[in-house]
Amino acid sequence: MDLGLVGLANAGKTALFNLITDGDAVVAPYPYSTADPARGVADVPDPRLDAIADAQDIPRRVPAQVQVVDIAGLAAGGREGPGRAALAQLREMDALVHVVRGFANAEVPHPLGRLDPAEDAATVDLELIAADLEQAERRLERLAKAARGGGAGARAEGDALAAVVEDLRGGQPARLAPAEGRAAAAALGLLTAKPVLYLANVDEPAPAPPALAAHAAEQGADAMALPVGVELELAALDDAEAAELAAELELGDERGAAALVGAGYRLLDLVTFFTGSAPPEVRAWPVPRGTVAARAAGRVHSDMERGFIRAEVIPWDALVEAGSFARARERAQVRLEGRDYVVREGDVIEVRFNVSG
Ligand SMILES: Nc1nc2c(ncn2[C@@H]2O[C@H](COP(=O)(O)OP(=O)(O)OP(=O)(O)O)[C@@H](O)[C@H]2O)c(=O)[nH]1
Numbered sequence: 001m002d003l004g005l006v007g008l009a010n011a012g013k014t015a016l017f018n019l020i021t022d023g024d025a026v027v028a029p030y031p032y033s034t035a036d037p038a039r040g041v042a043d044v045p046d047p048r049l050d051a052i053a054d055a056q057d058i059p060r061r062v063p064a065q066v067q068v069v070d071i072a073g074l075a076a077g078g079r080e081g082p083g084r085a086a087l088a089q090l091r092e093m094d095a096l097v098h099v100v101r102g103f104a105n106a107e108v109p110h111p112l113g114r115l116d117p118a119e120d121a122a123t124v125d126l127e128l129i130a131a132d133l134e135q136a137e138r139r140l141e142r143l144a145k146a147a148r149g150g151g152a153g154a155r156a157e158g159d160a161l162a163a164v165v166e167d168l169r170g171g172q173p174a175r176l177a178p179a180e181g182r183a184a185a186a187a188l189g190l191l192t193a194k195p196v197l198y199l200a201n202v203d204e205p206a207p208a209p210p211a212l213a214a215h216a217a218e219q220g221a222d223a224m225a226l227p228v229g230v231e232l233e234l235a236a237l238d239d240a241e242a243a244e245l246a247a248e249l250e251l252g253d254e255r256g257a258a259a260l261v262g263a264g265y266r267l268l269d270l271v272t273f274f275t276g277s278a279p280p281e282v283r284a285w286p287v288p289r290g291t292v293a294a295r296a297a298g299r300v301h302s303d304m305e306r307g308f309i310r311a312e313v314i315p316w317d318a319l320v321e322a323g324s325f326a327r328a329r330e331r332a333q334v335r336l337e338g339r340d341y342v343v344r345e346g347d348v349i350e351v352r353f354n355v356s357g
Protein backbone atom coordinates (compact mmCIF):
# COMPACT_ATOMS: atom_id res chain seq x y z
CA MET A 1 0.00 0.00 0.00
CA ASP A 2 1.60 3.23 -1.20
CA LEU A 3 1.24 6.78 0.06
CA GLY A 4 2.07 9.26 -2.70
CA LEU A 5 3.17 12.88 -2.30
CA VAL A 6 1.43 15.36 -4.58
CA GLY A 7 1.63 19.14 -4.90
CA LEU A 8 3.02 22.10 -6.82
CA ALA A 9 6.76 22.30 -7.45
CA ASN A 10 8.89 23.66 -4.60
CA ALA A 11 6.26 22.91 -1.95
CA GLY A 12 8.77 20.78 -0.05
CA LYS A 13 7.57 17.32 -1.05
CA THR A 14 11.06 15.89 -1.27
CA ALA A 15 12.06 17.59 1.98
CA LEU A 16 9.05 15.91 3.62
CA PHE A 17 9.92 12.58 1.98
CA ASN A 18 13.44 12.77 3.43
CA LEU A 19 12.09 13.69 6.85
CA ILE A 20 9.68 10.77 7.17
CA THR A 21 11.73 8.10 5.39
CA ASP A 22 15.10 9.23 6.70
CA GLY A 23 16.04 9.52 3.04
CA ASP A 24 18.50 11.64 1.13
CA ALA A 25 16.67 12.44 -2.08
CA VAL A 26 17.76 15.69 -3.74
CA VAL A 27 16.02 18.77 -2.35
CA ALA A 28 16.60 21.86 -4.49
CA PRO A 29 15.52 25.50 -4.55
CA TYR A 30 14.39 25.25 -8.18
CA PRO A 31 11.09 23.81 -9.39
CA TYR A 32 10.76 20.29 -10.84
CA SER A 33 13.89 19.07 -9.10
CA THR A 34 12.24 15.67 -8.69
CA ALA A 35 11.96 13.83 -11.98
CA ASP A 36 11.88 10.10 -11.25
CA PRO A 37 9.79 8.98 -8.30
CA ALA A 38 11.71 8.00 -5.16
CA ARG A 39 10.47 5.26 -2.87
CA GLY A 40 11.04 4.94 0.84
CA VAL A 41 9.51 3.51 3.97
CA ALA A 42 8.35 5.30 7.09
CA ASP A 43 7.93 3.70 10.51
CA VAL A 44 4.40 4.03 11.84
CA PRO A 45 4.36 5.19 15.46
CA ASP A 46 2.09 3.00 17.60
CA PRO A 47 2.05 3.24 21.40
CA ARG A 48 0.42 -0.21 21.58
CA LEU A 49 3.69 -1.75 20.41
CA ASP A 50 5.57 -0.45 23.44
CA ALA A 51 2.72 -1.37 25.76
CA ILE A 52 2.70 -4.98 24.55
CA ALA A 53 6.50 -5.24 24.69
CA ASP A 54 6.85 -3.53 28.08
CA ALA A 55 4.19 -5.73 29.67
CA GLN A 56 6.14 -8.84 28.66
CA ASP A 57 9.64 -7.40 29.05
CA ILE A 58 10.48 -7.93 25.41
CA PRO A 59 13.22 -5.56 24.27
CA ARG A 60 12.82 -5.42 20.49
CA ARG A 61 9.89 -3.63 18.87
CA VAL A 62 9.33 -3.56 15.12
CA PRO A 63 6.79 -1.00 13.92
CA ALA A 64 4.58 -1.31 10.85
CA GLN A 65 5.85 0.62 7.85
CA VAL A 66 4.21 2.56 5.08
CA GLN A 67 5.64 2.88 1.60
CA VAL A 68 6.02 6.53 0.65
CA VAL A 69 6.54 7.67 -2.94
CA ASP A 70 7.90 11.13 -3.80
CA ILE A 71 6.58 12.24 -7.17
CA ALA A 72 7.42 15.20 -9.44
CA GLY A 73 5.60 18.46 -8.78
CA LEU A 74 2.48 19.31 -10.77
CA ALA A 75 1.94 22.61 -12.55
CA ALA A 76 -1.22 24.50 -13.42
CA GLY A 77 -2.20 23.39 -16.93
CA GLY A 78 0.72 20.96 -17.03
CA ARG A 79 -0.98 17.79 -18.09
CA GLU A 80 1.50 17.14 -20.89
CA GLY A 81 5.06 15.79 -20.79
CA PRO A 82 6.46 15.33 -17.29
CA GLY A 83 3.11 16.29 -15.78
CA ARG A 84 1.46 13.37 -17.55
CA ALA A 85 4.04 10.96 -16.19
CA ALA A 86 3.54 12.30 -12.66
CA LEU A 87 -0.23 11.90 -12.95
CA ALA A 88 0.20 8.31 -14.14
CA GLN A 89 2.45 7.58 -11.15
CA LEU A 90 -0.06 9.17 -8.79
CA ARG A 91 -2.79 6.91 -10.18
CA GLU A 92 -0.87 3.90 -8.84
CA MET A 93 -1.00 5.25 -5.28
CA ASP A 94 -3.47 4.06 -2.65
CA ALA A 95 -3.70 7.40 -0.85
CA LEU A 96 -2.22 10.87 -1.25
CA VAL A 97 -0.58 13.48 0.95
CA HIS A 98 -1.16 16.81 -0.77
CA VAL A 99 1.74 19.08 0.22
CA VAL A 100 1.20 22.83 -0.03
CA ARG A 101 3.69 25.54 0.60
CA GLY A 102 3.23 27.53 3.78
CA PHE A 103 6.83 28.68 4.32
CA ALA A 104 8.19 32.04 3.20
CA ASN A 105 11.89 31.54 2.20
CA ALA A 106 12.56 34.19 -0.45
CA GLU A 107 15.35 32.08 -1.96
CA VAL A 108 12.90 29.42 -3.08
CA PRO A 109 10.72 30.75 -5.89
CA HIS A 110 7.04 29.80 -5.78
CA PRO A 111 5.95 28.66 -9.25
CA LEU A 112 2.95 31.02 -9.07
CA GLY A 113 4.71 33.75 -7.11
CA ARG A 114 2.48 33.76 -4.03
CA LEU A 115 2.08 32.32 -0.56
CA ASP A 116 -1.45 30.97 -0.39
CA PRO A 117 -1.84 27.37 0.80
CA ALA A 118 -5.58 27.12 0.08
CA GLU A 119 -5.26 28.57 -3.45
CA ASP A 120 -2.33 26.26 -4.17
CA ALA A 121 -4.35 23.27 -3.04
CA ALA A 122 -7.30 24.36 -5.21
CA THR A 123 -4.97 24.81 -8.21
CA VAL A 124 -3.61 21.29 -7.93
CA ASP A 125 -7.06 19.87 -7.25
CA LEU A 126 -8.28 21.41 -10.53
CA GLU A 127 -5.48 19.57 -12.32
CA LEU A 128 -6.46 16.32 -10.66
CA ILE A 129 -10.09 16.84 -11.57
CA ALA A 130 -9.17 17.62 -15.20
CA ALA A 131 -7.02 14.50 -15.39
CA ASP A 132 -9.84 12.40 -13.91
CA LEU A 133 -12.37 13.86 -16.32
CA GLU A 134 -10.21 12.96 -19.29
CA GLN A 135 -9.83 9.43 -18.06
CA ALA A 136 -13.42 8.88 -17.00
CA GLU A 137 -14.77 10.22 -20.30
CA ARG A 138 -12.51 7.87 -22.24
CA ARG A 139 -13.72 4.96 -20.15
CA LEU A 140 -17.35 6.03 -20.63
CA GLU A 141 -16.97 5.92 -24.41
CA ARG A 142 -15.60 2.41 -24.22
CA LEU A 143 -18.38 1.35 -21.84
CA ALA A 144 -21.02 2.80 -24.16
CA LYS A 145 -19.75 0.56 -26.96
CA ALA A 146 -19.73 -2.48 -24.68
CA ALA A 147 -23.26 -1.68 -23.47
CA ARG A 148 -24.53 -1.54 -27.06
CA GLY A 149 -23.15 -5.06 -27.37
CA GLY A 150 -25.55 -6.01 -24.54
CA GLY A 151 -23.19 -5.96 -21.53
CA ALA A 152 -25.28 -5.36 -18.39
CA GLY A 153 -22.15 -4.91 -16.29
CA ALA A 154 -20.92 -2.24 -18.69
CA ARG A 155 -24.26 -0.44 -18.39
CA ALA A 156 -24.15 -0.45 -14.58
CA GLU A 157 -20.57 0.81 -14.50
CA GLY A 158 -21.40 3.37 -17.17
CA ASP A 159 -24.33 4.76 -15.17
CA ALA A 160 -22.23 5.02 -12.02
CA LEU A 161 -19.37 6.65 -13.87
CA ALA A 162 -21.62 9.08 -15.76
CA ALA A 163 -22.76 10.47 -12.41
CA VAL A 164 -19.13 10.86 -11.33
CA VAL A 165 -18.33 12.70 -14.56
CA GLU A 166 -21.17 15.13 -13.84
CA ASP A 167 -19.72 15.77 -10.37
CA LEU A 168 -16.22 16.25 -11.77
CA ARG A 169 -17.53 18.78 -14.31
CA GLY A 170 -19.02 20.67 -11.38
CA GLY A 171 -15.65 20.65 -9.61
CA GLN A 172 -16.54 17.89 -7.13
CA PRO A 173 -13.98 15.16 -6.35
CA ALA A 174 -15.04 11.54 -7.01
CA ARG A 175 -14.37 10.85 -3.33
CA LEU A 176 -17.70 12.53 -2.51
CA ALA A 177 -19.77 10.48 -4.98
CA PRO A 178 -22.29 7.85 -3.84
CA ALA A 179 -20.87 4.36 -3.18
CA GLU A 180 -21.29 2.85 -6.70
CA GLY A 181 -19.73 5.91 -8.31
CA ARG A 182 -16.89 5.88 -5.82
CA ALA A 183 -16.22 2.21 -6.48
CA ALA A 184 -16.17 2.72 -10.26
CA ALA A 185 -13.88 5.74 -9.83
CA ALA A 186 -11.52 3.88 -7.52
CA ALA A 187 -11.33 0.91 -9.91
CA LEU A 188 -10.27 3.36 -12.64
CA GLY A 189 -7.59 4.80 -10.34
CA LEU A 190 -9.17 8.26 -10.42
CA LEU A 191 -7.02 10.65 -8.42
CA THR A 192 -9.87 12.48 -6.73
CA ALA A 193 -11.31 9.17 -5.53
CA LYS A 194 -8.26 8.47 -3.42
CA PRO A 195 -8.19 9.34 0.27
CA VAL A 196 -6.12 12.49 0.73
CA LEU A 197 -4.61 14.51 3.56
CA TYR A 198 -3.67 18.16 3.02
CA LEU A 199 -0.39 19.16 4.59
CA ALA A 200 0.81 22.76 4.86
CA ASN A 201 4.60 22.92 5.02
CA VAL A 202 4.97 25.87 7.40
CA ASP A 203 7.79 27.88 8.98
CA GLU A 204 6.81 27.20 12.58
CA PRO A 205 4.60 24.72 14.42
CA ALA A 206 1.02 25.89 13.97
CA PRO A 207 -2.44 24.53 13.32
CA ALA A 208 -3.43 24.05 9.67
CA PRO A 209 -4.20 27.41 8.01
CA PRO A 210 -7.99 27.91 8.36
CA ALA A 211 -8.59 28.46 4.64
CA LEU A 212 -6.75 25.23 3.85
CA ALA A 213 -8.73 23.34 6.50
CA ALA A 214 -11.94 24.68 4.94
CA HIS A 215 -10.84 23.61 1.46
CA ALA A 216 -9.90 20.15 2.78
CA ALA A 217 -13.31 19.76 4.43
CA GLU A 218 -15.00 20.60 1.11
CA GLN A 219 -12.94 17.83 -0.49
CA GLY A 220 -13.91 15.27 2.15
CA ALA A 221 -10.46 15.37 3.76
CA ASP A 222 -8.46 16.61 6.73
CA ALA A 223 -5.66 19.15 6.86
CA MET A 224 -2.65 19.55 9.10
CA ALA A 225 0.49 21.67 9.22
CA LEU A 226 4.08 20.57 9.67
CA PRO A 227 7.25 22.67 9.87
CA VAL A 228 9.24 20.33 7.63
CA GLY A 229 12.37 22.53 7.63
CA VAL A 230 12.45 22.76 11.44
CA GLU A 231 11.86 19.05 11.88
CA LEU A 232 14.62 18.23 9.40
CA GLU A 233 16.96 20.41 11.45
CA LEU A 234 15.94 18.58 14.63
CA ALA A 235 16.40 15.20 12.99
CA ALA A 236 19.99 16.09 12.10
CA LEU A 237 20.93 16.83 15.74
CA ASP A 238 21.80 14.35 18.46
CA ASP A 239 19.13 13.69 21.08
CA ALA A 240 20.37 16.20 23.67
CA GLU A 241 20.82 19.01 21.15
CA ALA A 242 17.45 18.24 19.55
CA ALA A 243 15.75 18.35 22.97
CA GLU A 244 17.38 21.71 23.66
CA LEU A 245 16.30 23.21 20.35
CA ALA A 246 12.79 21.74 20.69
CA ALA A 247 12.51 23.35 24.14
CA GLU A 248 13.76 26.66 22.76
CA LEU A 249 11.14 26.56 20.02
CA GLU A 250 8.51 25.36 22.51
CA LEU A 251 7.76 22.32 20.38
CA GLY A 252 6.87 19.87 23.14
CA ASP A 253 7.78 16.18 22.88
CA GLU A 254 5.58 15.18 19.99
CA ARG A 255 7.12 15.40 16.52
CA GLY A 256 4.75 16.38 13.75
CA ALA A 257 6.45 13.97 11.36
CA ALA A 258 5.28 11.02 13.46
CA ALA A 259 1.75 12.42 13.58
CA LEU A 260 1.77 12.79 9.79
CA VAL A 261 2.92 9.20 9.22
CA GLY A 262 0.22 7.98 11.60
CA ALA A 263 -2.40 9.99 9.72
CA GLY A 264 -1.10 8.70 6.38
CA TYR A 265 -1.30 5.15 7.64
CA ARG A 266 -4.92 5.67 8.71
CA LEU A 267 -5.72 6.99 5.22
CA LEU A 268 -4.74 3.60 3.81
CA ASP A 269 -7.46 2.01 5.96
CA LEU A 270 -5.37 -0.97 7.02
CA VAL A 271 -5.86 -3.16 10.07
CA THR A 272 -2.89 -3.68 12.40
CA PHE A 273 -2.28 -6.95 14.17
CA PHE A 274 0.67 -7.87 16.37
CA THR A 275 2.94 -10.85 16.83
CA GLY A 276 5.09 -11.17 19.91
CA SER A 277 3.75 -13.33 22.66
CA ALA A 278 7.39 -14.11 23.53
CA PRO A 279 10.90 -12.77 22.84
CA PRO A 280 12.76 -11.79 20.73
CA GLU A 281 10.42 -9.13 19.38
CA VAL A 282 6.99 -7.60 19.25
CA ARG A 283 5.98 -6.58 15.77
CA ALA A 284 3.12 -4.69 14.15
CA TRP A 285 1.77 -5.94 10.82
CA PRO A 286 -0.51 -4.05 8.48
CA VAL A 287 -3.09 -6.01 6.47
CA PRO A 288 -6.06 -4.92 4.35
CA ARG A 289 -9.38 -4.78 6.21
CA GLY A 290 -11.12 -8.17 5.95
CA THR A 291 -7.91 -10.24 5.88
CA VAL A 292 -8.41 -13.75 7.31
CA ALA A 293 -6.11 -15.42 9.86
CA ALA A 294 -4.41 -17.83 7.44
CA ARG A 295 -3.56 -15.00 5.04
CA ALA A 296 -2.36 -12.80 7.90
CA ALA A 297 -0.13 -15.67 9.06
CA GLY A 298 1.31 -15.75 5.54
CA ARG A 299 2.44 -12.15 5.96
CA VAL A 300 4.64 -13.31 8.83
CA HIS A 301 5.94 -16.41 7.06
CA SER A 302 4.72 -18.38 4.06
CA ASP A 303 5.13 -21.65 6.04
CA MET A 304 2.63 -20.34 8.57
CA GLU A 305 -0.02 -19.95 5.89
CA ARG A 306 0.74 -23.27 4.20
CA GLY A 307 0.81 -25.24 7.45
CA PHE A 308 -1.82 -23.16 9.28
CA ILE A 309 -3.59 -25.12 12.01
CA ARG A 310 -5.16 -22.40 14.13
CA ALA A 311 -4.54 -19.00 15.59
CA GLU A 312 -4.47 -18.04 19.24
CA VAL A 313 -5.88 -14.55 19.47
CA ILE A 314 -6.14 -11.94 22.20
CA PRO A 315 -6.89 -8.22 22.01
CA TRP A 316 -3.69 -6.26 22.72
CA ASP A 317 -5.03 -4.52 25.81
CA ALA A 318 -6.14 -7.80 27.40
CA LEU A 319 -2.63 -9.17 26.87
CA VAL A 320 -1.08 -6.06 28.42
CA GLU A 321 -3.40 -6.43 31.39
CA ALA A 322 -2.62 -10.13 31.82
CA GLY A 323 1.12 -9.52 31.49
CA SER A 324 1.88 -12.63 29.45
CA PHE A 325 0.29 -15.03 26.99
CA ALA A 326 0.62 -17.85 29.54
CA ARG A 327 -1.34 -15.94 32.16
CA ALA A 328 -3.93 -14.86 29.61
CA ARG A 329 -4.39 -18.53 28.61
CA GLU A 330 -4.89 -19.49 32.26
CA ARG A 331 -7.56 -16.83 32.50
CA ALA A 332 -9.16 -18.19 29.32
CA GLN A 333 -8.71 -14.84 27.58
CA VAL A 334 -6.98 -16.35 24.57
CA ARG A 335 -9.37 -17.50 21.84
CA LEU A 336 -8.72 -20.24 19.32
CA GLU A 337 -9.64 -19.18 15.81
CA GLY A 338 -9.61 -21.00 12.48
CA ARG A 339 -8.12 -20.00 9.13
CA ASP A 340 -11.16 -17.97 8.06
CA TYR A 341 -11.24 -15.77 11.16
CA VAL A 342 -11.26 -12.11 10.09
CA VAL A 343 -8.40 -10.29 11.80
CA ARG A 344 -9.49 -7.41 14.01
CA GLU A 345 -7.69 -4.18 14.77
CA GLY A 346 -5.26 -4.68 17.66
CA ASP A 347 -5.32 -8.49 17.77
CA VAL A 348 -2.20 -10.20 19.07
CA ILE A 349 -1.91 -13.44 17.15
CA GLU A 350 0.08 -16.57 17.83
CA VAL A 351 -0.03 -18.92 14.86
CA ARG A 352 -0.02 -22.71 15.35
CA PHE A 353 1.29 -24.34 12.20
CA ASN A 354 2.82 -27.54 10.96
CA VAL A 355 5.03 -27.89 7.90
CA SER A 356 6.25 -31.45 8.31
CA GLY A 357 3.78 -32.69 5.66
N1 LIG B 1 12.42 27.56 4.71
C1 LIG B 1 12.00 26.36 4.32
N2 LIG B 1 12.42 25.89 3.14
C2 LIG B 1 11.97 24.67 2.75
C3 LIG B 1 11.07 23.91 3.53
N3 LIG B 1 10.80 22.76 2.89
C4 LIG B 1 11.50 22.80 1.73
N4 LIG B 1 12.20 23.96 1.64
C5 LIG B 1 13.08 24.38 0.54
O1 LIG B 1 12.29 24.51 -0.63
C6 LIG B 1 12.99 24.04 -1.76
C7 LIG B 1 12.18 23.01 -2.49
O2 LIG B 1 12.05 21.86 -1.68
P1 LIG B 1 11.81 20.43 -2.33
O3 LIG B 1 11.59 19.49 -1.20
O4 LIG B 1 12.84 20.11 -3.31
O5 LIG B 1 10.43 20.73 -3.08
P2 LIG B 1 9.55 19.73 -3.96
O6 LIG B 1 8.12 19.97 -3.61
O7 LIG B 1 10.05 18.35 -3.85
O8 LIG B 1 9.81 20.34 -5.42
P3 LIG B 1 9.78 19.57 -6.85
O9 LIG B 1 10.41 18.25 -6.72
O10 LIG B 1 10.54 20.50 -7.70
O11 LIG B 1 8.34 19.49 -7.22
C8 LIG B 1 14.34 23.53 -1.25
O12 LIG B 1 15.30 24.54 -1.44
C9 LIG B 1 14.09 23.29 0.22
O13 LIG B 1 15.26 23.45 0.96
C10 LIG B 1 10.65 24.46 4.79
O14 LIG B 1 9.88 23.87 5.53
N5 LIG B 1 11.14 25.68 5.12
Ligand SMILES: [Mg+2]
Binding pocket: 013, 014, 015, 033, 034, 070, 071, 072, 073
Ligand atom coordinates in the same frame (compact mmCIF):
# COMPACT_ATOMS: atom_id res chain seq x y z
MG1 LIG C 1 10.87 17.09 -5.18
